[in-house]
Amino acid sequence: MTKADLEALRREVSRLERGSSPVVSGRFSTGSASLDGVLQGGLMRGALHEIFAAGTAAEPSASGFAVALAVRASEARPLVWVRQDFAGIEAGEIYAPGLAELGLSPDRVILVRARDGPAVLRAGEEAARCPPLGAVIIEPWGAPKALDLVASRRLALAAARSNVPLFMVRAGAEPEPSAALTRWRVRAALSAAMEADAPGRPAFDVELLRDRAGAGGRNWIVEWDRDQHIFKDIPALSGGMVSLPAGGSHHARHARRAV
Amino acid sequence: MRDTHDEPSELPLVVTEKVKGAQRLMSISPEAKRAGLAIGMTLADSRARIPDLWVEEMNVQADAVLLDRIAEDCDHFSPAVVIDAPDGLLLDITGCDHLFDGEAELRRIFSQRMRRASLHVRTVIANAPDAARALARYGRTAIVPPGEDAAAVRSLPIAALGLEESDRLAISRAGLKTIGALADRPSLPFAARFGEQMTLRLRRIQGLADPPLAPRRAVPMLWVERRFPEPIGRMEDVEAILAELGQEAGARLSERREGGRVFEASFFRADGAVRRIIIETGRPMRDGATLLRLFREKLDALADPIDPGFGFDLIRLSIPHADRFDALQPGLDGHAVEADAVADLVDRLSIRFGAARVIRFLPENTHDPDRAARAVPASFNPMTSDVWPTPEAEEPPLRPIQMFNPPQPIRITMVEVPDGPPRKFAWRRREYDVARAEGPERIAPEWWRKPGAPTRDYYRVEDAEGRRFWLFRAGSYSQETPQPDWFMHGVFA
Numbered sequence: 001m002t003k004a005d006l007e008a009l010r011r012e013v014s015r016l017e018r019g020s021s022p023v024v025s026g027r028f029s030t031g032s033a034s035l036d037g038v039l040q041g042g043l044m045r046g047a048l049h050e051i052f053a054a055g056t057a058a059e060p061s062a063s064g065f066a067v068a069l070a071v072r073a074s075e076a077r078p079l080v081w082v083r084q085d086f087a088g089i090e091a092g093e094i095y096a097p098g099l100a101e102l103g104l105s106p107d108r109v110i111l112v113r114a115r116d117g118p119a120v121l122r123a124g125e126e127a128a129r130c131p132p133l134g135a136v137i138i139e140p141w142g143a144p145k146a147l148d149l150v151a152s153r154r155l156a157l158a159a160a161r162s163n164v165p166l167f168m169v170r171a172g173a174e175p176e177p178s179a180a181l182t183r184w185r186v187r188a189a190l191s192a193a194m195e196a197d198a199p200g201r202p203a204f205d206v207e208l209l210r211d212r213a214g215a216g217g218r219n220w221i222v223e224w225d226r227d228q229h230i231f232k233d234i235p236a237l238s239g240g241m242v243s244l245p246a247g248g249s250h251h252a253r254h255a256r257r258a259v
Numbered sequence: 260m261r262d263t264h265d266e267p268s269e270l271p272l273v274v275t276e277k278v279k280g281a282q283r284l285m286s287i288s289p290e291a292k293r294a295g296l297a298i299g300m301t302l303a304d305s306r307a308r309i310p311d312l313w314v315e316e317m318n319v320q321a322d323a324v325l326l327d328r329i330a331e332d333c334d335h336f337s338p339a340v341v342i343d344a345p346d347g348l349l350l351d352i353t354g355c356d357h358l359f360d361g362e363a364e365l366r367r368i369f370s371q372r373m374r375r376a377s378l379h380v381r382t383v384i385a386n387a388p389d390a391a392r393a394l395a396r397y398g399r400t401a402i403v404p405p406g407e408d409a410a411a412v413r414s415l416p417i418a419a420l421g422l423e424e425s426d427r428l429a430i431s432r433a434g435l436k437t438i439g440a441l442a443d444r445p446s447l448p449f450a451a452r453f454g455e456q457m458t459l460r461l462r463r464i465q466g467l468a469d470p471p472l473a474p475r476r477a478v479p480m481l482w483v484e485r486r487f488p489e490p491i492g493r494m495e496d497v498e499a500i501l502a503e504l505g506q507e508a509g510a511r512l513s514e515r516r517e518g519g520r521v522f523e524a525s526f527f528r529a530d531g532a533v534r535r536i537i538i539e540t541g542r543p544m545r546d547g548a549t550l551l552r553l554f555r556e557k558l559d560a561l562a563d564p565i566d567p568g569f570g571f572d573l574i575r576l577s578i579p580h581a582d583r584f585d586a587l588q589p590g591l592d593g594h595a596v597e598a599d600a601v602a603d604l605v606d607r608l609s610i611r612f613g614a615a616r617v618i619r620f621l622p623e624n625t626h627d628p629d630r631a632a633r634a635v636p637a638s639f640n641p642m643t644s645d646v647w648p649t650p651e652a653e654e655p656p657l658r659p660i661q662m663f664n665p666p667q668p669i670r671i672t673m674v675e676v677p678d679g680p681p682r683k684f685a686w687r688r689r690e691y692d693v694a695r696a697e698g699p700e701r702i703a704p705e706w707w708r709k710p711g712a713p714t715r716d717y718y719r720v721e722d723a724e725g726r727r728f729w730l731f732r733a734g735s736y737s738q739e740t741p742q743p744d745w746f747m748h749g750v751f752a
Contacts, residue, residue: 059687060726061751061752063660064752065752067660067752068752071596078601078642088661091661091664091750092659092660092661092663092750093659093662093748094327094660094661094662095658095749096664097628097631097647097648097658098400098656098659098661098751099660099664100647100649100658101650101656101657101660102660104621104745106619106620106645107642107645109435109615109619109620110601110617110618110619110637110640111619112392112608112612113612113616113617114616114619115616119612120591122611123608123611123612126608127608128723130598130601131438132601132605132606152470172415187724187725188724188725189725190694190721190723190724191655191727193695194697196656196697197696198696198697198719199655199695199696199697199719199721199751201655201656202727202751202752204752205725205727215674220555226650226656227652227653
């Protein structure tokens, strides 16, 4: 048995250990009870989900959140990530060992480096039409002219037909009408510290701006558990585990929220 | 072979070059020949005979370019075209003549095509390339029947062997005027006197030995084509033809249990221009529909679209490179079918955006974070289960999701202890308050790659708002570096 076989077997075993498949009736759960409760079990697979970074500095949080959702949705299938060149310059190039650290094995990632917004949309739509893919992440930078309502409808339609979840990471852009089924705004949240006050697991302050199927305008603090491939709630004021961000609590952030 | 330019002129044309101080005729038009001029005469002598001459200076480069263009068009007749500089072309028409109803018809169509392009050509079909070559220059035969090369070249002058002038002279002085006379004699004494090369040439011209031929383009292992009596110009028609050719090539590949890795579509315009479109696939492939999609993708993405002009009279699909490929049985192996669909997608994206823009990551066995992952074109590196280092359970991510290359300098505005992580730092015109930090993780440079590079002390830090960064200090505080530089290398999710 080769090393690769062994690795595949290990992955299969760990998948079985995690319990039943997270994909139920066209939805995939996030693992977080509070999130899944509002989402009626989870996010729709064959749909477009928009993930806005709260300011360009929050881009790593938005892409990290997208990666975590893609890990939930894709179940060891290949994944295509289409990224505009400018995102790499502005927010750093995708780093494969870092993906592994989030539970996304780099061997199933295909990265498309697109020159501009239209190229991102074109490659993204092409990828979203390929049913064997586990997920597609696309990341145009800013608000390209080509990304209008028609373009987002095309993306949503492609995802619906192939039943491949399509996550669109948006940095440097403000939400506007689109065909996305859900729309999120993500920023970094203080992590639950490890020993010696070391930074802990990736923590996200996620806000559901819009959900076509239900109520929008809620927000949560969640962390991503890479070992179990699951989101966990971080109780906002649970003290001890989580220290409050300097200069304001999460309530302060609520007040800033645009609904 | 001569390009008579576009000027309609009845004047005898001569092309001259300066040889040993005198302008001599290097080649002449049929009109000039009829008027009694011959190659090698001086221009002054020629003018004395015929005052009204059209004189052109020899231009070797322009001749070579023209010959190349003609050769490109000759792909029409055979994929194996050899340039025989300075003024000849050899076409290997083995197996091609039936497309034209025989050799005589092929020769007629060929000559007609050349004439239409205002080219004077001498065309000879023979079995041995050297025989055809010699007959075109010195003989009168048009088509040599199979196996009769030796007989056909008998009456040719010794010059047809293409020997050094001194050798030719020596043989003529011995009283041998023709190839036939030479062939009738034992070859050993000639080999001793003039070298092996001469007897070899003699054997080749008689079709007794094969010369090595180097076609200007590699002959594909497989090709299919369509010829049109009426040139076609509409892109819909062109695509329909490509689809047919794709099906046909697929069937042929299937018989051979192979799949193509490189496909080349050649569009031959009626006016002689040839456009070639090449696609490469990540794995052996022979499905006509998929192939057509790849070609569409490529045609769509061309910066300089193909221009049918007055239409194409030949479209050829050739497969220069194929690999073993056994049929998939859909249904039996769903995984293989799915993997195939993903590979198709990768091929389409690679063709449209360029192979270098559609990548996969391969792990590298190194502790240097800059080199831990290698980006390779996905289309040439099929999906495999690579072994990436497994992150340790319960640990937070120790490597960032995104990295800056090169690392970006930051300014430390406050430290607690000289050798510890910063308390505050400035990056991109903003100041960050460090709330949490872990480190250092000391990573020594690979000294054999970057001699003299300082050791890096990496810190994972989180600012007061939860943003997580990967910072490093280049070198430690010491006598030599009292103020080591700090850098932002990556960002965590």
